[in-house]
Amino acid sequence: MIHYCKQKKFTIIKESLDSRYYSYAAAAYEYLARIEDRLGNYRISAEQYGRVQECYSKSVIGVEYKLLKERIKEKISYANAWSLIELAKLHNKQEKHLQAKENYTKAYQILKQLPSNNYEASYYFAWTFLEEAEHHSKQERHDDAIEQFRSSSEHFDEASNVLEEVLKQSKDKLENERIKKLKNIARVRINYCNARMNVETARVLGKKGEHLMAAEKFSTAATQFKHICTKFKLERERRELEAIYHLCRAWESMEYAENNEDSTKFAEAAQLFEKASKFFSNNKLKILSSSNSSFCQALELGSRFDESTETSMKSELYPRIKVMLRKAASSYKKGGFINEADWALATSTYFDAAWHLIQADEEMNLEKKNNLLKIGSEILTSAANLFGKSGYKNKEKDILEQLELVAKEEKIIVSALNTISEPSITKSTIGIIAPACPLESSQSPRISEVAEFSDEILKAEVKEGFREKYKLIYKDLLKEQPEKQQQEFRVGIAQIGISNTGDLLSEFYTENNGLLNLREDKVDIVSRKVTEMIKKAHDNGINVLTFPEMVIDLSYDTMLEEISDLAKKYNMYLIPGSYHDISMRKNLSLVIGPDGILWEQEKNIPAMINFKGKRFTEGIESGKYPRKVIICNTEYGRMVIAICRDFLDMDLRVELKNFEPPVDLIFNPAFTPVTVDFKAAHFDARRSIYAYCFFANIGEYGNSLIYTPEKERIERTIPPREEGLIFKDINLFKLRSERKKWQKIHEKETQFIQSTR
Secondary structure, eight states: OOOHHHHEEEEEEEEHTTTOOOHHHHHHHHHHHHHHHHHTTHHHHHHHHHHHHHHHHGGGOOOOHHHHHHHHHHHHHHHHHHHHHHHHHHHHHHHHHHHHHHHHHHEEEEHOOTTGGGHHHHHHHHHHHHHHHHHHHHHHHHHHHHHHHHHHHHHHHHHHHHHHHHHHHHHOHHHHHHOOOOOOOOHHHHHHHHHHHHHHHHHHHHHTTTTTHHHHHHHHHHHHHHHHHOOOHHHHHHHHHHHHHHHHHHHHHHHHHHHOOOHHHHHHHHHHHHHHHHOOOHHHHHHHHHHHHHHHHHHHHHHHHHHOHHHHHHHHHHHHHHHHHHHHHHHHHHHHHHHHHHHHHHHHHHHHHHHHHHHHHHHHHHHHHHOOOOHHHHHHHHHHHHHTTOOOHHHHHHHHHHHHHHHHHHHOOOHHHHHHHHOOOGGGTTTOOOOOOTTTTOOOHHHHHHHHHHHHHHHHHHHHSSSSSSSEEEETTSSGGGGGGOOOEEEEEEEEOOSSSSSSHHHHHEETTEEEEEEGGGGHHHHHHHHHHHHHHTEEEEEEEOOBBBSSSSHHHHHHHHHHHHHHHOOEEOOOOEEETTTEEEEEEEEEEEEEEEEEEESOOOOOEEEETTTEESSSSOOOEEEEEEEEEETTEEEOOOOOGGGHHHHHHHHEEEEOOOEEEEEEEOOOOOOOHHHHHHHHHIIIISEEEEEEOOOOTOOOEOSSSSSOOOOOOETOOOOOOEEEEEEEHHHHHHHHHHHHTTTTSSOOOOOOO
8 A cells, every 4th residue: 555655646746747836746755755754764754855845945936925935935944854853763773863863953943943833843852862862871871861861751741741732722633633643652752761761770770789679670661661562553663662671671680680699580581582582673683682692591501500519510501501602602793793792702711711610629639620720720811811802801800810819729719600790781772762653753745735835836837828727638539440430329417416414415425634435335325326327328328428526436446347337238438427536636537438447537626615514625636737638539529528616717618619629528527506607607618619518416406407509499407406317419410510600600700708817
C-alpha cells in the first residue's frame, strides 16, 4: 500500500511540475516526506522537504495577494524546519547526539517565528536537552546526563502545557487530533527521560559498589521502559524499547549477582542479554548484547569456580571459563568493539595466571609448586602488558602489585570473579536512544490550502495570458474503423437515488476529508437498482445510458465489475455518473463500453456539500489550469462529459462551441438541488453548441432532462423524488447537416460572445 501511494505521488509530481503546478508538487513531496519519515528513512525525508521548499519558492513568484504570499513563505520556512528535524532524527539514530542537538536547535529557531506552527517550537526545543543528555550518557558523564535528562523532562512538560493551550483555542478538527497525539507523546518522552535518569543513577551506584540500590534503580527503569513500549504502535520502535527493557533487567541481575556473588543471577543476566540481542534491529548492537551475554556466562562459571572447594570441579570449570572469555573476545571484535575484545583476551590470560597460582597454593611438592608460581608469574606479566597496551592502566597496576606478592612468596587470595571482572561496556548505554515516533510528524498538507495557492497563481497566469483555462483533448476511437459509426441510435438517462429519511447524504454516504463514499451496507441496494435500470434500458433499445453523479461508487471493485459485465452483455455504452477516488482526491466519470473502460473525465469545479450539519467544499484537487476536457469520437458520435458545476462555466461552453470537429452529445451527470441554472445552461447550449444535452441529476432532487437542438414539442424530464428512464433517438447524419445549416444562417451574425470571466 505504501509503495502504491508513493507511486501515485510521483505521478502527481511529474504531472504537476510539467504543468507548472508547483503548489501541488510541493504537497505531493510533503506527503512523500511523511511516508519516508514513517519508514525511518530520515535522510530521504529531509531531501523531500528540501524539494517542498523549492516548489513553494517557485510558486510564490506568481502570487500578488500579500497575505497569501506571506502564508506560502511560511510554508517554505516550515519545510526548512522539518528538513532539519529529519536530519536530527537521522543523527539521533546514528548516536551523533551533538549534531542532532544542533539541527533541533535550528529547527526550533525557525518554528518559533511561524504564526501557524510556533506551538511546535517548544516541543522540539525539549529535544535539544534530550540529545545533550544522550551524549553525556555515552561519555560516561553520569551527573551531567542526569541533569540534562531532568531539564528535557521539564521542557517536554512545558511543551505539553503549550499544546493544551493551543487545543483550547483551535477549531480545526484535524489539527486538533494531531495536537492531542503530540501532547500524548510528550508525556511518553517525559517518562523516557525519567527512566533514563534511573539508568544513569543506577550506573553511578553500581560503580560505588552500592549494588542493591543500583539493582532497584535498574528495576524501576525496566518497568518504565515496559510501560513506554505500549505507547509505540510501530513494531520497529517498540522492539528497540523492548531491547532496552531486557538490558535493564540484565543489569539488574548483574548488580544482584555482584552483591551476592550469585552464579544464578549471572546466568539470568546472560539470558536477558541474549534476549535483548534478538530485539535490536542494528546488527552491531545485536553483537554487543550477545558478547555481553558470553561474558556473563563466564562470570557465572567464575562464580561457581569460587564457590567450589574441590580441585577437580575447578579443573572442569577452568576450560569452560576460558572458552566463554574467548567467545566474548571474538564477538566483541566482530562487532567492532576492539578495546572490549582486548579486555576479554587480557582477562582470559589473567585467569590463566590465576589458575596456576591457585594450583601452586594447593601443591605440596615444592618443585612443582615453584614451577606453577613461575608459570603464573610469567602469565601475570603477559596479562599486565596486555591490559597496559589496551589502555587499562589501573588493571595493569593491580596485576603488577600481585606479581610483587608472588615474588615475596606471600599468600595470594585469588578469586575468579575478581579476575573475570566485566568490561565497562556491559553497562554502557551504547545503542540506547529515544526512538522516533510517527506521531512526531509535520502538519499534513491541506488540499484546500494548496488549491488556494494554485488558484491564485494560475489566475495571475491566465490574466497575463500565459495560460489557457481549458484544454480540449480530442480522442478518436474510430481512427482505424470509421465505418463503425452508427447513424441512428438511442441515448437515455437513468435517474435513481432517493432517500427514505429526506437526508440522502447521511443515509447513503460516509465522509472523509471532504470526499464521499457510498456506505458499504448500501452497495448491494444500489447495485440491484443499477442492474434493473440497465436491463430496462436494454429492453427499450437504448445504446448509451448515463447515470447521475455520485450514485455509483466505482471505488468498490464489485460495482466496476458489474457495470463492465453489463456493458459487455448488452453491448452498450454506460456512463455510471461519477465517484470520488479517495487515493487521488478526484471526482471521476468513466465511460465503459463492451470492451472495457474507454476514457475518464475529471471534475474541475468542486461543489459545496452539506453533510450532517456541516458545510464544506468538496475535497477534490481543483484549480489546475488548463483544465483538461476530453472529446471522444465514438460509434455513437462525438461525446463530452462535464460533471455537475463544470457545465455552468461559460468558458467551457465557449470552448465547446468553438471546437472542431463539433461536439454531438453533451453528458452532464450531477448531484444538485439547484436545477434551474442547469436547465437554463442546457437550453442555451443545445443551440449555441448545437448538440444534444443530457442532464442526469440524482433522484432526490430530480429534474433530469434531455434538450435537443431541433425544434421539438416533447418534454423529456423526470420530476424530483422519482426514479425513472428517459431517452432520445439520435440521427447523427441529420444532426450534423442541420448544424451546418444553422451555422450558415448565423455566420453573418454577431460572433459567439466570449466570457469576460
